[in-house]
Amino acid sequence: MTTQSAARRAINVELLNRLRDVVGGKRVSRSELEGVAYSRDMQTASVLETRNGHVARRPDFVVWPESTEEVSRILRLCNEVRMPVTPFGGGTGLDGDAAPDCGGVVLDMKRMNRLERISELSCIGVCQPGIIGAHLEHDLNRQGYTLGHFPGSLGSSTLGGWLSTRGAGMAATTYGKIEDMVVSLQVVLADGAVLHTRTAPRRATGPDFNHLFIGSEGALGVITRAHMRIHLLPEARYFRGLAFKTLEEGLTALRLILRAGMKPSFLRLADEADVATNLKALGVNVSGCLLALVFDGRPTQVDLYGRKALEICRQNGGRDHGEEPARVWCEHRYAEFYRQSPVFEEAGGVLEHLEAAAVWRDAAAVHRAVREATPGDVELLANVPHAYPEGCGFLFTMVGKADNGDAAAFVEKTRNAALAAARGAGAVVSRSHGAAKGRGKTAADPAREILLGVKKRLDPNQILNPGAFAVDPEKPC
Amino acid sequence: MLKHFHKEIEYCTYCPKLCRFSCPVGNASGNETYTPWGRQTLLHMVNEGTVAWDREVANAVYKCTTCMLCREYCDHEIEVPPVMLAARTEATKQKIQPQEAVEFLNFFKEQRNPYGDDLAARLRTILPSSSFNPEAQVVYFPGCANMYNFAQTIKNTFRLFEAMDVNYVACYAADVPCCGVPLYDLGYMAEFKQNADRLAVSLAKAKVIITGCPSCAWSLKVRLPEVGVQLTERIYHITEFLAPLLEEGKLPIRRPFSRKLIYHDPCYLGRYLGVYDQPRKLLNEVCREPLAEFSWNQRHAYCCGAGGGLATTNPPMVREIATERLREVYDGEKKALVTACPTCLRTFQKADEKLDILDVVDVLARCI
Numbered sequence: 102m103t104t105q106s107a108a109r110r111a112i113n114v115e116l117l118n119r120l121r122d123v124v125g126g127k128r129v130s131r132s133e134l135e136g137v138a139y140s141r142d143m144q145t146a147s148v149l150e151t152r153n154g155h156v157a158r159r160p161d162f163v164v165w166p167e168s169t170e171e172v173s174r175i176l177r178l179c180n181e182v183r184m185p186v187t188p189f190g191g192g193t194g195l196d197g198d199a200a201p202d203c204g205g206v207v208l209d210m211k212r213m214n215r216l217e218r219i220s221e222l223s224c225i226g227v228c229q230p231g232i233i234g235a236h237l238e239h240d241l242n243r244q245g246y247t248l249g250h251f252p253g254s255l256g257s258s259t260l261g262g263w264l265s266t267r268g269a270g271m272a273a274t275t276y277g278k279i280e281d282m283v284v285s286l287q288v289v290l291a292d293g294a295v296l297h298t299r300t301a302p303r304r305a306t307g308p309d310f311n312h313l314f315i316g317s318e319g320a321l322g323v324i325t326r327a328h329m330r331i332h333l334l335p336e337a338r339y340f341r342g343l344a345f346k347t348l349e350e351g352l353t354a355l356r357l358i359l360r361a362g363m364k365p366s367f368l369r370l371a372d373e374a375d376v377a378t379n380l381k382a383l384g385v386n387v388s389g390c391l392l393a394l395v396f397d398g399r400p401t402q403v404d405l406y407g408r409k410a411l412e413i414c415r416q417n418g419g420r421d422h423g424e425e426p427a428r429v430w431c432e433h434r435y436a437e438f439y440r441q442s443p444v445f446e447e448a449g450g451v452l453e454h455l456e457a458a459a460v461w462r463d464a465a466a467v468h469r470a471v472r473e474a475t476p477g478d479v480e481l482l483a484n485v486p487h488a489y490p491e492g493c494g495f496l497f498t499m500v501g502k503a504d505n506g507d508a509a510a511f512v513e514k515t516r517n518a519a520l521a522a523a524r525g526a527g528a529v530v531s532r533s534h535g536a537a538k539g540r541g542k543t544a545a546d547p548a549r550e551i552l553l554g555v556k557k558r559l560d561p562n563q564i565l566n567p568g569a570f571a572v573d574p575e576k577p578c
Numbered sequence: 579m580l581k582h583f584h585k586e587i588e589y590c591t592y593c594p595k596l597c598r599f600s601c602p603v604g605n606a607s608g609n610e611t612y613t614p615w616g617r618q619t620l621l622h623m624v625n626e627g628t629v630a631w632d633r634e635v636a637n638a639v640y641k642c643t644t645c646m647l648c649r650e651y652c653d654h655e656i657e658v659p660p661v662m663l664a665a666r667t668e669a670t671k672q673k674i675q676p677q678e679a680v681e682f683l684n685f686f687k688e689q690r691n692p693y694g695d696d697l698a699a700r701l702r703t704i705l706p707s708s709s710f711n712p713e714a715q716v717v718y719f720p721g722c723a724n725m726y727n728f729a730q731t732i733k734n735t736f737r738l739f740e741a742m743d744v745n746y747v748a749c750y751a752a753d754v755p756c757c758g759v760p761l762y763d764l765g766y767m768a769e770f771k772q773n774a775d776r777l778a779v780s781l782a783k784a785k786v787i788i789t790g791c792p793s794c795a796w797s798l799k800v801r802l803p804e805v806g807v808q809l810t811e812r813i814y815h816i817t818e819f820l821a822p823l824l825e826e827g828k829l830p831i832r833r834p835f836s837r838k839l840i841y842h843d844p845c846y847l848g849r850y851l852g853v854y855d856q857p858r859k860l861l862n863e864v865c866r867e868p869l870a871e872f873s874w875n876q877r878h879a880y881c882c883g884a885g886g887g888l889a890t891t892n893p894p895m896v897r898e899i900a901t902e903r904l905r906e907v908y909d910g911e912k913k914a915l916v917t918a919c920p921t922c923l924r925t926f927q928k929a930d931e932k933l934d935i936l937d938v939v940d941v942l943a944r945c946i
Contacts, residue, residue, distance in 0.1 A: 130609075134634050137623050138610035143594045151591060151619065154626025165608050192610060193594050211608035231608065235599040243873050256651060257598035438594055439653040445592035446585070 112182045113161050120164055120206075123174045128165040128212070135163045139189060139207045144197040145453045145516075148445060149509050158200060160187070160207040167212045169287060169295060169325040176323065177293030179206055179564050185578070186291075187566045188319035190262030191233065193254040195454055198266065198318040202568025203578035208323060210261050216240040219331065225284055225300070226331040230261025230324045246331040249276025249366070253438045261324050267316030269456075269494065271434060273487035274359070275366040275397065276332065280315045287326035288314050291560040300328050313555065320570035321559050335366070335397035339407040342426025343394070343419035344387040348372050349465045350418040351390045352485070352493070356461045357413045358394075359490045363406045367395035367431050370485035370493075372468065378482055379437045385426045392419065393427035437498070449503045451512050455519055455530070460492035463527030471497055474522035478502075479515055495528070579625055579668060583661045587625070589654055590618030597648040602881045603641050603888070606898040612641040614648045614658040621665060636669035637676050637891075643899070644763065644886035645845040650877050659886065666765025666887075678891045679764045686769070690755065692890075693726040697755040704729045705749050709736055714748030717784040718816075719798070721791030722756045723920035731920070734943035735790060735816060741946045742820075742828040747788065754780050757789075757797040763887035767805070774807040786812045788819045790939070792847035792919050793885075799851075815847055817918050817938055821856035824863055831864055831945050837914050837934075839941065840870035840907055842926075843879035844919035857918045857938050864945040870913055872906050882917075884925040900929035907933065916941055 113131075120129045136159030141147030150157050161184070166172045179186045185205030192199050201207050210231035217227040219241070226241060226248065234255040241247055250270040252258060262268070263279045264286075276282065285300040298310045314322050345351040351370045358365070371380055371391045380391060394410055396403040411421060444452040459467045468483055475481040479501035485493045497519065503511035520530050553572055556563070563572055571577035580587065595615045598604060604613035611620065617638055623629035644659035669675045682692070691697050701720065702710075718739075720732050732749075739747050758773040777798070781787065789795040792815050799813040823829060841861060847853045854876045861869050874880050883889075883899025904926060907915050914934035917923055926935050 132634060134620065134629070134638065135609075135611055137620055137629060138613075138616040148592060151622070154623060154628040156623070156628060163609075189610075191595065191598060209608055209610070214605075214608070233599045233605075236605075239873065254594060254596075256600070257595035435596065436653055438596060441594060442589035442592045442654060446588040 109161075112184065116178060116182055116184060117162065119178050120162060120175065123171055123178070124164060124166060128167070130163045131161065133159065135160065135207075139163055139192070139209070140200060142192045142194040142197060142199045144195055144200070145451065145512050146509055147197060147200065149451070149512070152445060152508075158202055159204060160201040161204050163189075163207045163209055165209050165212045169289060172208065172289045172323055172325050173293040173295055175206070175208065176289055176291055176564075180291050180293065180562055183562050184564060185567050186323075186564050187568070188261065188265065188323050190231065190259035190265070191254060191257040193258045194262065194266055196266075198566070198569045199262070200568060205564070210323075211259065213325065214259075217326075219244055219246065224331050224333075226329045228260050228327050228329055230259060230264065230327060232260050234258050234260070234263070241331055242334060245334055247334050248282060248329060249332055250279055250282060251367075251434070253435055255435065260327060260329075264315050264324050264327060265317065265319050269487055271369075271486055272366045274368055274489065275364045280312060282330045283311050283315060284328040284330055286311050286314060286324055286328075288322035288324050290322045291562065291565050295325075296322065318566055318569040320566040321556065322565070335403075337398065337400040337403045339394075339396040339403035340424040340427035340431065341394045341407055341411060342385070342387065342422040342424070342430075343392045343411070343414040344422055345390045345392060345418055345420075347418075348390050348468055351392045352461070352464050354414045354417040354419055355392060355485065355488050355493065357417065358410045359488055361409065361413065363396070363410055365394045365410070366397040367393070367434070368485070368488065369393045369430060369434075370488075372483045374480070375482040375484045378480070379440075380426070380430060383429050383433050383436060385429050387422050387426055391422075391426055393430045395427055395431050440500075444500055447502070449506060449508055451499075451501055451503060451508050453499045453512055453516050455497040455499070455516060455523070456494060457497070457520075457523040457528035457530050458492060458494045459526070459528040464493055464495075466526040467523050467528040468495060470522040470526035471495075471519045474518045475499065476501075476515065495523075579631060580621060580661060580664055583664060586656050586658065586661050587618050587621050589656050590615055590658065591622040597651040600647040600651050602643055602645060602647070602883055602899045602902075603895065606883070606895055606902065607641075611638055614642075617642065617662065618658065621661065631668070631672070631674070633674040633676075636665070636674045639665040639669065640676055640679065640764075640887065640891045641895070642886050643845070643881045643883060643888050645881035646849045647845070647878070647881065650849070662886070663763065663765065666763075667767050668765075670765040670767075675765060676891045679887070682760065682764060682890045683766055683769065686756075686761065691722045691726075692756060692760045693722055695726060697722055697725040698752040700729075701725050701732070701749065701752045701755075704732050705736060709749045710751055711748035712751065713783060714746070715783060715785040716747045717750045717781065717787050718747050719750045719757070719781075719787050719789045719794055720752070721789055721794040721920060723924060724790045725752060725755060727924050728920050728937065731790065731937045731939050734937075734939050737943050738820065738829070738939065738946065741830055742823050744823070744828075750781070757791075757794040758801070759793045759797045760887060760890065762797065762801055763885075764890065770801070771805040771807075774802045774805050777802065778807045778809065781809050785810050786814070788814050788816055790816050790920065792844045792851060792853075793921065796846045796850045815851060815853055815918065817847070817856040817860060818853055820942070821859050824860055829863070829942065829946065833945055834866040835864050835941050835945050836866050838867045838870060838911055839865055839916045839936075840872065840913045841875075842872065842882065842903070842915060842917040842922060843876055844917055844922045845879070845881050845885055847918055848876060848879055860938055860942060861916060864942055872903075882922040882925040884921050889921075889925065896925060897929050900925045904930055904933065
């Protein structure tokens with residue numbers, strides 16, 4: 102036993118008793134078993150560790166708070182004894198941000214899981230952060246509203262997770278990314294202080310503090326309540342599937358649709374490989390690339406947008422395949438995520454998602470560069486899941502097999518080559534959900550010093566998710 | 579361990595938790611370990627030798643209501659409950675099952691049912707002797723949950739038979755009162771088999787069996803054959819038996835049911851037996867007001883929480899799950915809850931003693 106572990110053990114005994122005072126005995130666990138479920142998120146490296154039977158890290162405790170006050174008291178205790186705290190939502194991120202790299206307390210927020218109320222007058226939903234996306238959307242739908250956030254992980258990820266990772270959903274083109282949906286936040290800081298940002302539609306009173314915490318991976322504070330913009334459920338939905346010979350043609354059509362002021366709620370511009378694999382598996386039979394467009398709104402509005410979009414697509418080489426391809430894809434838009442299981446079940450099989458964003462000028466080049474950088478024995482599927490007047494995002498899915506057995510090295514090499522190619526072609530590599538971990542470890546990032554200053558001010562003892570955002574990336578713990 | 583479930587365990591372990599929201603235990607606890615993904619990952623780790631197959635892991639595999647809702651959201655149609663049930667069998671063999679399960683078995687062995695009363699004697703006080711006929715070929719099997727908790731529902735069932743001129747159904751004498759579901763759910767396969775063998779004798783003459791409980795219907799129909807006991811193939815839940823008679827116009831409705839009802843789909847009646855329409859048809863026929871539905875209904879209905887032995891191993895969690903399910907009942911206009919399973923009924927009663935809760939049979943009986 103090392104001196105350090107003995108000291109930590111002594112702290113743990115004391116802390117356990119004090120945590121039990123806060124939440125009761127049943128909502129704090131120190132079982133080693135929890136290490137299996139709480140040691141990782143869905144980062145490929147962690148999935149591979151699990152496949153090999155490794156539990157790379159374990160929290161000392163898992164705690165399930167039920168109120169802002171409990172979160173505040175827990176953070177105060179942990180701050181006092183310098184115990185790391187990692188907030189945890191669904192654990193479905195792809196960057197390892199919810200993994201308790203330094204052990205300590207995992208703060209599982211899923212018992213704070215209510216849509217507290219809806220303000221119909223202001224179109225605001227007041228939500229607790231641990232609510233799972235599918236439940237939140239269901240509860241809103243029952244009252245005639247939608248949040249408009251549909252990540253692939255809707256059935257497992259939480260609102261707090263979306264906020265902490267600055268996530269994008271499949272309807273981001275219309276409803277925006279998660280940061281666009283936030284009106285105000287309640288955040289508990291490392292010392293237990295509770296910060297409320299103001300609930301107002303827009304402000305001109307200095308920097309927007311919401312954006313300090315959105316995307317911070319819980320490294321600057323723990324979000325305990327969010328006022329979210331919500332929208333009336335659309336009255337009508339328009340579907341259209343257009344095939345293009347090349348991705349460039351599809352990108353041009355999509356850019357012109359957005360420039361004309363029309364925002365599809367859901368869209369997918371699938372490259373040839375994506376069409377031949379993911380969409381074909383759904384029964385969509387088109388050749389080339391496919392632009393699936395879904396417009397939501399009033400009947401006359403969606404009809405008008407649909408007709409105009411169709412016209413733009415036709416003028417740019419699009420072949421109309423009617424409603425079916427878009428409808429089928431939209432109804433089964435989560436289906437592709439099931440593919441992960443059979444891939445990993447096979448010895449050496451790996452699957453990795455990468456996300457990159459680029460302005461329209463560079464978009465086609467980014468797609469080309471990633472494709473060229475990907476080895477021939479790796480299946481690369483790409484699609485544009487959301488787009489804006491100035492550019493678009495790409496979701497790349499790489500499926501391969503490490504024949505020599507070192508799957509982790511294979512993934513890292515393949516991924517890094519693709520990321521370098523994307524960056525080289527002008528993309529911002531955002532990964533899928535959040536980047537604080539990456540940012541903390543990228544010394545060349547000019548924003549790093551500013552962020553570190555903020556971190557030191559808000560969390561001087563560096564207890565909050567130190568693995569995700571470390572002052573010294575080489576020694577996060 | 580559980581090599582024949584390799585695919586199920588591995589697929590869930592590598593899945594990005596796509597069914598996470600559907601797990602009643604995961605939702606009630608907020609604990610990742612108690613989700614389908616969490617429990618299957620534990621079994622994967624046991625197979626990898628990283629985690630010891632001990633009492634604590636066994637405890638986790640008991641935290642599943644076997645509701646099968648997760649399968650509804652799985653494109654691979656992975657069924658998690660059979661894996662959990664097989665793991666429980668392993669746990670009992672190695673005597674690492676939860677203490678509550680140990681105590682349950684002792685109790686069951688003494689009483690031959692999960693409730694601790696002489697249910698056969700109790701049944702004879704509920705129905706007149708004319709309702710019993712050991713030679714009958716069409717037998718009503720009330721289920722021990724009904725016998726212990728819902729005498730009136732059993733009486734009402736026979737009132738309905740009488741009103742519909744169904745004079746060929748006799749009540750099972752309940753000499754072996756339990757279908758064995760609780761034993762199966764807790765992993766006691768040897769004891770389940772013994773119980774099944776006894777049932778085979780006492781139900782040998784039955785050519786048609788009608789049950790008052792969906793779990794009994796599933797157990798007699800599917801689980802008994804798993805241990806080599808084949809009863810008649812014609813086994814029906816009471817709603818399956820009554821619905822065709824209703825369509826034939828045999829149910830004399832004298833007064834409609836006037837209160838607003840909301841229907842809860844029991845897991846074993848719905849997802850296991852595939853019976854969704856019959857209870858609704860019966861209720862819609864007699865109710866003045868349209869039947870209200872939970873927003874998660876039919877294939878997507880959430881569990882009451884009491885399935886899979888959880889009522890034995892973790893009653894507080896059952897209560898939490900049931901309370902969550904009931905939230906929608908309180909929304910909007912006042913409603914009574916109706917369902918078609920005595921276990922669901924009792925579970926909801928325990929969660930809210932003031933709530934008006936009825937069996938489909940009780941609703942029908944009030945209208946004749």
